[in-house]
Amino acid sequence: MGTEYIDYAMRCSDHAGKLWTELEKAFRSTRIENKFRLIGSFHSFDMDSEVGVRENVKKFNRIRIELELLGEDVSNT
Secondary structure, eight states, X not given: OOHHHHHHHHHHHHHXXXXXXXXXXXXXXXXXXXXXXXHHHHHTOOOOTTSOHHHHXXXXXXXXXXXXXXXXXXXXX
């Protein structure tokens, strides 16, 4: 391996580290926003009279599952 390759690899490594840091920031921000949106939807859930009970339950369970995936504790109490 020549020194040019080593220099190139080091530069790519620096860029990859910076890119990863920016991606982490964006992910955390989006994750927090999603969590607050879902918590609001969970606590203010109203059944839609235009659709059946099954669809309402599916929608509610979807919110609950997404919250659990984000690490939020959702219990029956």
